Amino acid sequence: MNVTTRLNGKPFSFDAAPGERLVDVLRDHGFMGTKFGCGTGECGACVVLLDGEPVNSCLVLAPRVEGRSILTIEGLGTPAAPHPLQEEFADAGAVQCGFCTPGMVLSAHALLLRNPSPNRQEVAAALDGNLCRCTGYVKIVDAVMAAAARRREEARP
Amino acid sequence: MSRILPRLERYHRPTRVDEAIALLRAGGRTTMLLGGGVSLGMLPRPNVREVVGMERLGVDQVRREDSVLCIGASVTLGRLDSELIMGSAAERLLRDTVRRTATTPLRNLMTVGGVIAGVGPWSDLPVSLLALGADLVLNGAAVLPIETFLAKGPRVLDGALITQVRVSWEGVTGGAFLKVGRNETDLALASASVVVFREGMHPRIRAAIGGLVPRPVRIPAMEDTLAGPPLDGGAMTRLIGSVVSPRMDPRADGDYRLALAGTCVVDCYEAARREACR
Ligand SMILES: Cc1cc2nc3c(=O)[nH]c(=O)nc-3n(C[C@H](O)[C@H](O)[C@H](O)COP(=O)(O)OP(=O)(O)OC[C@H]3O[C@@H](n4cnc5c(N)ncnc54)[C@H](O)[C@@H]3O)c2cc1C
Ligand code: FES
Ligand code: FES
Numbered sequence: 541m542n543v544t545t546r547l548n549g550k551p552f553s554f555d556a557a558p559g560e561r562l563v564d565v566l567r568d569h570g571f572m573g574t575k576f577g578c579g580t581g582e583c584g585a586c587v588v589l590l591d592g593e594p595v596n597s598c599l600v601l602a603p604r605v606e607g608r609s610i611l612t613i614e615g616l617g618t619p620a621a622p623h624p625l626q627e628e629f630a631d632a633g634a635v636q637c638g639f640c641t642p643g644m645v646l647s648a649h650a651l652l653l654r655n656p657s658p659n660r661q662e663v664a665a666a667l668d669g670n671l672c673r674c675t676g677y678v679k680i681v682d683a684v685m686a687a688a689a690r691r692r693e694e695a696r697p
Numbered sequence: 698m699s700r701i702l703p704r705l706e707r708y709h710r711p712t713r714v715d716e717a718i719a720l721l722r723a724g725g726r727t728t729m730l731l732g733g734g735v736s737l738g739m740l741p742r743p744n745v746r747e748v749v750g751m752e753r754l755g756v757d758q759v760r761r762e763d764s765v766l767c768i769g770a771s772v773t774l775g776r777l778d779s780e781l782i783m784g785s786a787a788e789r790l791l792r793d794t795v796r797r798t799a800t801t802p803l804r805n806l807m808t809v810g811g812v813i814a815g816v817g818p819w820s821d822l823p824v825s826l827l828a829l830g831a832d833l834v835l836n837g838a839a840v841l842p843i844e845t846f847l848a849k850g851p852r853v854l855d856g857a858l859i860t861q862v863r864v865s866w867e868g869v870t871g872g873a874f875l876k877v878g879r880n881e882t883d884l885a886l887a888s889a890s891v892v893v894f895r896e897g898m899h900p901r902i903r904a905a906i907g908g909l910v911p912r913p914v915r916i917p918a919m920e921d922t923l924a925g926p927p928l929d930g931g932a933m934t935r936l937i938g939s940v941v942s943p944r945m946d947p948r949a950d951g952d953y954r955l956a957l958a959g960t961c962v963v964d965c966y967e968a969a970r971r972e973a974c975r
Contacts, residue, residue: 541708557700557705558702558705558706558707558708558748559700559701559702559703559704559705560700560701561700561701579701579738580738580739581735581738581799581802581803582738584800584802587802590805593775593802593805594801594802594805595802595805595806596738596802596803596806598701598738599701599733599734599735599737599738599803599806600734600806601701601702601705601708601731601734601748603708603710603750604708604734604750604752606710647801647802665796665801666801667801668800668801668881668882669799669800669801669802669803669882670802
């Protein structure tokens with residue numbers, strides 16, 4: 541079936557079998573930043589933003605995104621023009637193997653859009669669906685706090 | 698590539714409840730009604746050939762009518778969290794329960810109707826809805842108390858859709874939900890929800906527990922005991938143990954679940970009572 545969405549700010553149509561997962565559709569179309577981990581909603585490696593909210597794309601059937609707006613990590617920043625969150629993750633040492641990083645960054649991005657001045661508990665709560673097997677989370681929370689501070693600084697007149 | 702529903706052939710998006718019911722009836726056992734689809738992460742459904750999606754049925758509003766909170770069945774838990782107001786003890790209890798359910802991205806998928814219809818020992822929100830005495834609206838018309846639904850199990854729906862959940866906040870002065878898992882986002886090993894109502898001069902208590910038996914239960918003896926002289930978690934554990942036989946699985950044995958439930962009930966009651974006295 542044909543599904544029409546907006547992906548990373550641009551119109552995007554694709555053909556998919558009705559039982560296909562959104563994560564597979566994205567990866568098949570070259571958006572490899574969305575990772576496939578557990579496939580059961582446990583790890584958060586597949587998190588993308590659907591209408592601005594983080595969701596586990598391994599549990600989203602492709603037809604469900606008809607008419608909706610998807611943001612993947614490729615739509616947030618590029619190697620040439622990284623998003624401040626991506627820069628802060630790199631600077632804080634919040635990335636080791638990197639498998640969890642796209643989902644983490646997107647969950648953090650959704651939080652900062654809603655709450656520009658979170659405390660550390662609020663950051664941890666917003667990232668509760670993203671598992672990291674490498675970093676121990678402290679540097680990830682540091683990175684999100686630094687990105688939030690930077691955003692506030694840049695927003696000053 | 699691994700299909701989540703490997704045999705799925707058609708995805709329907711009805712816009713009316715009667716249309717959805719007709720599709721479900723025509724499709725029989727190989728047709729599934731889909732709320733958030735999160736249950737597919739727990740229970741693979743290899744034989745499903747058709748899906749009837751809830752997303753265009755127009756049952757996605759949160760409204761307040763008189764003293765009743767009306768929650769559309771396809772409202773996600775994430776959306777419900779953002780719509781609840783903190784001035785109401787009943788809504789505060791629901792918010793606390795929602796925030797203890799699963800994880801942020803899963804809550805943005807799970808629907809209120811789906812977490813009720815997909816009830817199991819893991820269920821959180823149904824525990825608090827039972828303590829609050831909520832009603833389910835089926836097919837936009839018939840009303841079924843959640844207590845009856847939970848006592849009889851999802852089969853009582855007999856093909857009907859839950860279209861709305863109605864929660865009266867009349868008389869609710871305090872409420873608390875507690876859940877114990879191996880970590881913050883784990884499924885409940887045991888959980889409890891206690892609500893204190895004021896009726897005239899006298900407080901009335903409703904209490905429910907989850908995690909111990911296949912579906913959340915309300916135990917009236919527990920409520921009578923809470924209304925009496927203060928008691929500790931151990932006594933409450935013995936009381937619950939005299940009424941239910943808790944299940945065991947590799948995550949926890951029955952005695953451990955019982956002990957957790959007893960403590961949760963007593964602690965919830967204390968928190969609910971404190972809120973009611975404020
Ligand atoms: C990784 C993971 C973690 C979880 N953690 C928790 C947790 O912490 N707490 C908790 O309570 N639960 C938890 N769950 C379980 C989850 O709440 C249930 O699977 C729930 O059913 C999901 O809701 P949904 O809207 O996605 O339902 P769906 O998957 O869409 O549907 C579930 C069932 O309900 C039926 N259904 C859906 N909507 C309706 C309706 N309106 N009327 C009638 N029938 C309907 C469907 O046909 C299906 O049989 C977890 C699940 C997973 C996979
Ligand atoms: S791959 Fe989706 S949550 Fe793990
Ligand atoms: S950096 Fe390896 S899983 Fe997070």
